[in-house]
Amino acid sequence: xxxxxxxxxxxxxxxxxxxxxxxxxxxxxxxxxxxxxxxxxxxxxxxxxxxxxxxxxxxxxxxxxxxxxxxxxxxxxxxxxxxxxxxxxxxxxxxxxxxxxxxxxxxxxxxxxxxxxxxxxxxxxxxxxxxxxxxxxxxxxxxxx
Amino acid sequence: xxxxxxxxxxxxxxxxxxxxxxxxxxxxxxxxxxxxxxxxxxxxxxxxxxxxxxxxxxxxxxxxxxxxxxxxxxxxxxxxxxxxxxxxxxxxxxxxxxxxxxxxxxxxxxxxxxxxxxxxxxxxxxxxxxxxxxxxxxxxxxxxxxxxxxxxxxxxxxxxxxxxxxxxxxxxxxxxxxxxxxxxxxxxxxxxxxxxxxxxxxxxxxxxxxxxxxxxxxxxxxxxxxxxxxxxxxxxxxxxxxxxxxxxxxxxxxxxxxxxxxxxxxxxxxxxxxxxxxxxxxxxxxxxxxxxxxxxxxxxxxxxxxxxxxxxxxxxxxxxxxxxxxxxxxxxxxxxxxxxxxxxxxxxxxxxxxxxxxxxxxxxxxxxxxxxxxxxxxxxxxxxxxxxxxxxxxxxxxxxxxxxxxxxxxxxxxxxxxxxxxxxxxxxxxxxxxxxxxxxxxxxxxxxxxxxxxxxxxxxxxxxxxxxxxxxxxxxxxxxxxxxxxxxxxxxxxxxxxxxxxxxxxx
Numbered sequence: 238x239x240x241x242x243x244x245x246x247x248x249x250x251x252x253x254x255x256x257x258x259x260x261x262x263x264x265x266x267x268x269x270x271x272x273x274x275x276x277x278x279x280x281x282x283x284x285x286x287x288x289x290x291x292x293x294x295x296x297x298x299x300x301x302x303x304x305x306x307x308x309x310x311x312x313x314x315x316x317x318x319x320x321x322x323x324x325x326x327x328x329x330x331x332x333x334x335x336x337x338x339x340x341x342x343x344x345x346x347x348x349x350x351x352x353x354x355x356x357x358x359x360x361x362x363x364x365x366x367x368x369x370x371x372x373x374x375x376x377x378x379x380x381x382x
Numbered sequence: 383x384x385x386x387x388x389x390x391x392x393x394x395x396x397x398x399x400x401x402x403x404x405x406x407x408x409x410x411x412x413x414x415x416x417x418x419x420x421x422x423x424x425x426x427x428x429x430x431x432x433x434x435x436x437x438x439x440x441x442x443x444x445x446x447x448x449x450x451x452x453x454x455x456x457x458x459x460x461x462x463x464x465x466x467x468x469x470x471x472x473x474x475x476x477x478x479x480x481x482x483x484x485x486x487x488x489x490x491x492x493x494x495x496x497x498x499x500x501x502x503x504x505x506x507x508x509x510x511x512x513x514x515x516x517x518x519x520x521x522x523x524x525x526x527x528x529x530x531x532x533x534x535x536x537x538x539x540x541x542x543x544x545x546x547x548x549x550x551x552x553x554x555x556x557x558x559x560x561x562x563x564x565x566x567x568x569x570x571x572x573x574x575x576x577x578x579x580x581x582x583x584x585x586x587x588x589x590x591x592x593x594x595x596x597x598x599x600x601x602x603x604x605x606x607x608x609x610x611x612x613x614x615x616x617x618x619x620x621x622x623x624x625x626x627x628x629x630x631x632x633x634x635x636x637x638x639x640x641x642x643x644x645x646x647x648x649x650x651x652x653x654x655x656x657x658x659x660x661x662x663x664x665x666x667x668x669x670x671x672x673x674x675x676x677x678x679x680x681x682x683x684x685x686x687x688x689x690x691x692x693x694x695x696x697x698x699x700x701x702x703x704x705x706x707x708x709x710x711x712x713x714x715x716x717x718x719x720x721x722x723x724x725x726x727x728x729x730x731x732x733x734x735x736x737x738x739x740x741x742x743x744x745x746x747x748x749x750x751x752x753x754x755x756x757x758x759x760x761x762x763x764x765x766x767x768x769x770x771x772x773x774x775x776x777x778x779x780x781x782x783x784x785x786x787x788x789x790x791x792x793x794x795x796x797x798x799x800x801x802x803x804x805x806x807x808x809x810x811x812x813x814x815x816x817x818x819x820x821x822x823x824x825x826x827x828x829x830x831x832x833x834x835x836x837x838x839x840x841x842x843x844x845x846x847x848x849x850x851x852x853x854x855x856x857x858x859x860x861x862x863x864x865x866x867x868x869x870x871x872x873x874x875x876x877x878x879x880x881x882x883x884x885x886x887x888x889x
Binding site: 336344363 | 544
């Protein structure tokens with residue numbers, strides 16, 4: 238009985254499990270990886286998990302594709318899936334693509350200016366800049382840049 | 383003939399809510415397509431003035447408490463997307479368009495000196511897109527539409543911040559960091575919306591409010607609330623989620639910093655207000671707990687920690703960025719009191735801090751234009767060579783502290799009143815103490831500007847009029863709204879009452 242319930246519970250919420258795993262994987266990559274491109278990949282996985290959450294919520298049990306017949310003669314017994322979340326996520330996908338494009342463009346510029354796309358190296362370069370600034374501007378004021 | 387023309391006029395005024403978005407939205411591709419460097423600025427300015435005019439007309443229509451509901455494409459809400467203008471968001475629309483109309487004349491000189499000429503057209507296009515996004519977030523009555531416009535404004539903001547890279551390459555990493563954090567925030571917001579949609583089957587805010595009120599709190603709704611608060615928290619820069627802000631504000635071009643500091647975080651706070659008070663009911667226990675035990679302590683932490691960090695900065699611009707985080711703390715404190723007076727204080731401070739910070743960041747931009755940087759030892763003694771700029775900075779600084787007679791005083795006074803009214807007098811003491819920290823960091827600037835000897839061999843000219851005039855309009859507004867307290871307080875109180883009435887205020 239308990240097992241039955243658990244199995245049903247696990248399978249019944251499969252989309253939510255997958256959503257959580259993907260979401261956490263994506264977030265982890267964003268936080269843990271030092272390579273800027275890998276961070277964007279993580280961000281993409283994170284966003285994709287949300288697409289999945291939306292798309293799976295639009296599924297109605299036994300529902301078919303929400304396309305009406307040409308003659309608009311709709312059979313009241315046919316169950317249709319909910320198309321709205323799918324439409325919403327089309328917008329979110331566009332936003333995701335734009336974010337990725339912009340992120341990659343920024344990385345190209347960072348590569349040009351810093352000659353690296355590793356976070357650790359960039360931090361080192363920036364720390365060196367701050368130290369120079371402190372030497373010029375900080376000591377006079379007794380503060381830190 | 384005359385009947386026809388009145389008909390056209392009526393149609394136009396009926397379409398004001400969509401024109402508010404369309405004018406800046408269309409101007410952006412137009413700027414790029416025309417591609418003329420001479421026309422670029424004028425096009426952006428005309429579009430901004432037009433949307434400012436539209437915002438005034440909209441506010442006049444709703445100031446008596448009525449609500450405009452505009453159906454996009456004639457699809458009736460809750461299924462269609464609805465634009466809904468009431469006193470609260472008409473006020474925010476006016477603030478955003480007003481600031482953009484003042485920032486653009488200022489931006490002309492500032493952008494010329496900070497960004498290569500060949501990028502000007504794209505810069506102004508991104509600026510108009512950012513304005514479109516902020517206005518869209520404010521005007522829409524559809525929760526998912528908020529996300530779409532939020533991303534329009536965020537994506538263009540990342541571009542605008544990255545434009546600072548021609549002066550300092552760290553602008554690129556600042557923009558990248560903001561892109562990562564901003565996207566995580568926006569995605570959290572969408573997850574929250576998805577959960578709300580699961581629980582209620584609707585995305586129209588008024589409809590959401592009704593259905594949530596009907597079904598009460600359940601785990602899905604609570605999780606949705608948590609996701610939305612964290613997501614917006616990243617955009618607002620609530621204390622532990624503020625890491626993107628100081629770098630983004632420091633390295634962005636001056637004009638962009640002015641615009642963002644005065645509008646972007648304010649619009650995000652407006653969204654938080656809409657969701658905590660209109661969509662969710664303030665009477666829900668989980669919401670009261672969140673505000674009281676999470677937002678309130680972080681707000682106080684922000685007031686002190688960020689102010690302390692601001693004191694030890696030696697870059698004027700970065701100091702102001704940290705001070706912004708502290709000031710956001712005051713607004714959140716007002717919101718988390720959950721009383722009418724507290725909300726009034728938060729909304730009034732939202733407006734007053736907007737104009738105060740605009741004055742100060744404009745001042746930084748002007749100093750940087752002449753001296754090439756905003757470090758204290760670069761700008762020292764400039765009070766003598768640039769008296770007008772420095773005087774406006776002093777006015778802004780006084781307003782930031784909250785000296786009586788300036789705008790900043792009014793909202794802090796109401797905030798103290800709200801804490802006493804609630805019986806939480808230790809909070810009143812904390813507000814006063816953190817204002818004393820503001821005295822220290824503002825005094826450091828005044829000392830640098832007036833008491834230090836100017837650098838040898840520098841004799842800076844006063845700033846061009848196109849920059850001085852917008853700055854002085856802001857500075858005089860700081861004084862005007864500090865003396866004519868009725869204007870802001872009446873509007874803020876009306877907005878607070880509307881919000882506290884919950885969904886009733888929206889219907």
